[in-house]
Amino acid sequence: MAKQGETAERILAIAQRMIQSEGYNGFSFRDIAAEIGIKSASVHYHYATKGDLGAAVAARYAARFVTWLERIVTEGRDARHRLILYVGLFRAAVVEDGRMCLCGMLGAESESLPLEVLEEARQFFTRNLAWLGNVFESGAADGTLIFTGSSEDHARLTLAALEGAMVFARVNGDPASFDQIAETALARYTR
Amino acid sequence: MAKQGETAERILAIAQRMIQSEGYNGFSFRDIAAEIGIKSASVHYHYATKGDLGAAVAARYAARFVTWLERIVTEGRDARHRLILYVGLFRAAVVEDGRMCLCGMLGAESESLPLEVLEEARQFFTRNLAWLGNVFESGAADGTLIFTGSSEDHARLTLAALEGAMVFARVNGDPASFDQIAETALARYTR
DNA sequence: GTCTATAAGATGATAGAC
């Protein structure tokens, strides 16, 4: 969590975008270098191996996500409102930028990932499910989210639907289908 | 749809498994050749380019899926039963073999795919959503599936949840989470 | 149908100069 240099930061941002667009196996150090206007050897100076870079990207993504989650806890009026804001995090990636969730992409590619990258993706899901589980639990308590069964189960179902919805939106080049799925998923919890 | 030679068939099967495991960008003609015990030039004899091979794999997968869907229509006692059998198709891939849905993987990788491959993945989703939409429609009619909103919306939501559930199961190496998500999703449709 | 041989380029990574 130390402060990052200017170039190291740009590398992370570009690598993240490329993984979200083409997948972990779909980008190279040369691609990144070309976009910045440096050579691939310079990228290796900042991140020794591709596994190191991938793990750093995933860790940064997960950490930022945690920050956003904390903000939602502050801003969300009630559990239902928090859930809506949560959906907005995913919506931003796919609808505004046409990208997958970074960890959804990495999750699909699990088997071809270096272990250190996979481990970061795992933590993303673990943390998100814990947070979402709390939202459903407080939703059951404050009456803004109606469901039967455990809050953990509905946290899983909701996150799975969001990840799947991003795949849909991309394969059809139709961001609106993400919104449609998200709305149908949320509608089930009111009334 | 002409009859395939022995080797051509093996190539398709191996390529499919590799795409489901490592992704389209995670396998090479050499990988396939090595597993069969031939040279990569021989793979090129059967499928001139990687795009050709990828499109053939996706087309075969989608065609087989259609066959399975037809069988479900025959075997399914009612709409709810058909939906349960449908979930079983996805379950088989992830729980028994630890693989992604082929088209879920391709959908995530959309942006780095040759157009002919993407097009086949698209058709898979289109056909599945049409079929699932019919299931929900008849479920509303025969009373075995209870929901508010359109059958198309619930078809989308269900398929999205299944695709997402496969990502979960793989990232955690925990097939049981697929079952948990699928059950939670189905439970919502029986009152 | 499969092979050898080969091309032409990409890839992850390193050594050492500036």
Next chain:
DNA sequence: GTCTATCATCTTATAGAC
């Protein structure tokens, strides 16, 4: 921090012999 140079290897793909 960035460069040049280089490496060994992999990748998709083709030509032509068997």
